Amino acid sequence: MKKVLLLSLSTVFLLSSCVSKKQFTDLQAKQKETQDLLNSATVKLNTCLEDKASVTARATALEERIADLKDTNDNLQILSAKGASNVEKTLESLKEKDLKITRLQDAITKKDSVTLALVTSLKREVGINDPDIEVNVEKGVVFISIADKLLFKSGSYNVTNKAKDVLAKVAKVINSKPDFEAMIEGHTDNVSYRKEPLLDNWDLSVKRSTSIIRVLQELGVNPGQLIAAGRSSYVPLVDNDTAENRARNRRTRVVILPKIDQFYDMIEKEMKNLEAGGQ
Known part of the structure; x- marks a missing residue:
């Protein structure tokens, strides 16, 4: 711009020496007009440059925003896909759990059905009308x-001949259920007992249990199904405060239950079948 101004002054100076005053005045006016146009163009140019810089900045910001939105959209699509996959996996897991629960319920129902059939068989064989013999179910057992x-x-642990008739019926039921075990529990009252070789009520309760087990074995029961147990006087049915109550507490309980390992084997088998079916 300075160069243009100097050139204009030089031109004016040179012309002033060669032209008339009127021509010089006209040239000065023309030069001023040119200078005004130049100043105006410079202002417009600067304004345009500023607008361009502003527009460029806005364009850059918009491009960055678009890039961010694109990244967000891509991430949302990934998250959406993962979320859908997780939901699907969760539903599959719930279905598997429902099937497992159903299998377990079926296994327990099957056990309960067997238990019910066993109770019916016992009551028929042993005799439900005998007040000295009770057949019941406690917690599925x-x-x-x-x-x-x-x-x-x-005060004796020798089994009477009359008892063998009752035990023969029990043996028949146990033999019909080879997958079950029979635990023979001896119970006494709280009257202290000591008679050689037995030391106390514990010994008496266990000895009575083993005596019955030997009779059952003689009656053909598989000894692998039999369990000897003595409870002494510590699990009474009623208070030992009368002779009648003490008589009730002196008892032998035959607990018939499915073999625990076989029961769990049945459940485990169902679980394996379920897993194999899901693959």
């Missing part, structure tokens, strides 16, 4: 409670 007066003489 079948048991026969036999009063001691049917099995032993007072």
Whole structure:
């Protein structure tokens, strides 16, 4: 711009020496007009440059925003796909759990059905009308409670001949259920007992249990199904405050239950079948 101005002044100076005053004045006016146009063009140019810089900045910001939105959209699509996959996996897991629960319920139902059939068989074989023999179910377990007066003489652990008739019926039921076990529990009252070689009520309760087990074995019961147990006087049915109550507490209980390992094997088998079916 300075060069243009100097050139204009030089031109004016040179012309002033060669032209008339009127021509010089006209040239000055023309030069001023040119200078005004130049100044105006410079202002417009600067304004345009500023507008361009502003527009460029806005364009850059918009491009960055678009890039961010694109990245966000891509991430949302990835998250959406993962979310859908997770939901699908969760639903599959819930279905598997439902199937497992159903299988377990079926296994328990099957066990309960067997238990019910066993109770019916026991009541038919042993005799439901005998007040000294009770057949019941406690928490899914079948048991026969036999009063001691049917099995032993007072203070003795030798099984009476009359008891063998009752035990023969019990043996028949146990033999019909080879997948079950029979735990023979001896129970006494709280009257202290000591008679050589037995030391106390513990010994008496266990000895009565093993005596019955030997009779059952003689009657053909598989000894692998039999379990000897003595509870002494610590699980009474009623308070030992009368002779009648003490008589009730002196009893032998035959607990018939499915073999635990076989029951869990059945459940495990169902679980394996379920997993194989899901693959």
